[in-house]
Amino acid sequence: xxxxxxxxxxxxxxxxxxxxxxxxxxxxxxxxxxxxxxxxxxxxxxxxxxxxxxxxxxxxxxxxxxxxxxxxxxxxxxxxxxxxxxxxxxxxxxxxxxxxxxxxxxxxxxxxxxxxxxxxxxxxxxxxxxxxxxxxxxxxxxxxxxxxxxxxxxxxxxxxxxxxxxxxxxxxxxxxxxxxxxxxxxxxxxxxxxxxxxxxxxxxxxxxxxxxxxxxxxxxxxxxxxxxxxxxxxxxxxxxxxxxxxxxxxxxxxxxxxxxxxxxxxxxxxxxxxxxxxxxxxxxxxxxxxxxxxxxxxxxxxxxxxxxxxxxxxxxxxxxxxxxxxxxxxxxxxxxxxxxxxxxxxxxxxxxxxxxxxxxxxxxxxxxxxxxxxxxxxxxxxxxxxxxxxxxxxxxxxxxxxxx
Numbered sequence: 001x002x003x004x005x006x007x008x009x010x011x012x013x014x015x016x017x018x019x020x021x022x023x024x025x026x027x028x029x030x031x032x033x034x035x036x037x038x039x040x041x042x043x044x045x046x047x048x049x050x051x052x053x054x055x056x057x058x059x060x061x062x063x064x065x066x067x068x069x070x071x072x073x074x075x076x077x078x079x080x081x082x083x084x085x086x087x088x089x090x091x092x093x094x095x096x097x098x099x100x101x102x103x104x105x106x107x108x109x110x111x112x113x114x115x116x117x118x119x120x121x122x123x124x125x126x127x128x129x130x131x132x133x134x135x136x137x138x139x140x141x142x143x144x145x146x147x148x149x150x151x152x153x154x155x156x157x158x159x160x161x162x163x164x165x166x167x168x169x170x171x172x173x174x175x176x177x178x179x180x181x182x183x184x185x186x187x188x189x190x191x192x193x194x195x196x197x198x199x200x201x202x203x204x205x206x207x208x209x210x211x212x213x214x215x216x217x218x219x220x221x222x223x224x225x226x227x228x229x230x231x232x233x234x235x236x237x238x239x240x241x242x243x244x245x246x247x248x249x250x251x252x253x254x255x256x257x258x259x260x261x262x263x264x265x266x267x268x269x270x271x272x273x274x275x276x277x278x279x280x281x282x283x284x285x286x287x288x289x290x291x292x293x294x295x296x297x298x299x300x301x302x303x304x305x306x307x308x309x310x311x312x313x314x315x316x317x318x319x320x321x322x323x324x325x326x327x328x329x330x331x332x333x334x335x336x337x338x339x340x341x342x343x344x345x346x347x348x349x350x351x352x353x354x355x356x357x358x359x360x361x362x363x364x365x366x367x368x369x370x371x372x373x374x375x376x377x378x379x380x381x382x383x384x385x386x387x388x389x390x391x392x393x394x395x396x397x398x399x400x401x402x403x404x
Contacts, residue, residue: 109198131249142194147378152181164366206230219246221251223309228260238343242297252308264285270358298323299393302378315357325370327389334364
């Protein structure tokens with residue numbers, strides 16, 4: 001795999017934040033520096049600067065009003081932090097202000113080991129949907145299934161919480177209990193309450209098994225650091241005639257792991273690129289590999305909960321015409337988040353770019369469309385006769401004659 005230009009990973013760091021100080025106008029100058037970038041490389045037009053300063057007058061009035069009139073005392077540090085959080089959190093569902101503990105949680109998730117109850121949650125049309133339940137986890141033992149709707153965690157009813165909020169609520173200390181209220185989508189009036197113990201969860205990235213003559217199913221639950229190596233080991237076991245890559249319910253994960261996984265199936269050429277808000281190229285990732293011998297027939301399964309890095313892999317495979325996509329249109333999260341340290345145990349995770357498939361298509365907000373559209377039977381056991389996406393994938397392989 002090769003790349004051009006400087007990479008923006010899903011959670012990289014940008015340093016060099018300018019600090020501004022003044023003895024009498026400390027708050028005003030610090031905030032203006034943060035908002036306008038004064039002191040950083042680049043030129044701010046005078047008319048733009050004047051306009052933004054006029055807009056900020058309302059903020060400073062509010063700040064002093066709180067300091068003088070609010071019923072409880074608040075420090076300048078607290079109010080500035082509240083302002084940063086509010087400003088960033090209103091941008092989109094993925095930008096947010098986080099602390100060091102939350103940053104460490106993001107990093108630990110990339111290894112598949114974390115404290116929790118063994119589920120992945122995704123927000124869909126205002127509902128908090130369980131998209132994954134780790135096999136053998138406390139959640140599976142409590143009866144939670146993919147597709148279930150969470151409505152309350154402990155005494156907090158779920159409404160507009162962000163991913164980091166949910167992660168913090170589900171996580172905690174090993175051995176403590178989390179009270180979960182949920183319902184199965186087929187019975188929305190039958191609310192179920194379970195007390196589930198938090199444990200150290202080790203979520204495997206890759207699960208595989210052989211089916212049909214010389215056909216292997218590779219399920220990637222989330223892209224982790226070891227994912228490309230684990231997939232490569234499966235493919236090296238023998239010369240498979242067909243590969244079914246299952247990306248259903250995959251919420252994404254590490255960007256580079258997804259790129260390196262796609263490279264296992266793509267001979268040379270583009271995999272993905274990132275562009276900024278002016279549509280300028282930031283990076284282009286290119287496969288430099290040349291696979292020896294005949295490539296196996298590749299079928300990729302996805303559903304409406306396949307997101308982010310999973311969409312990068314599916315989009316590259318579809319655009320490069322190295323495999324067929326079967327299932328539902330994917331979730332449509334095609335943006336890059338960059339982490340900027342602000343100091344004082346505060347970081348900003350900011351959306352800074354969009355992903356584009358090799359044909360130059362942005363899948364953000366629209367998803368990746370399958371070649372063969374099949375509704376997912378999410379509540380049933382995977383890989384059985386009632387698994388319609390899987391059954392269709394097998395039919396395509398059989399009709400091709402590659403396993404005969």
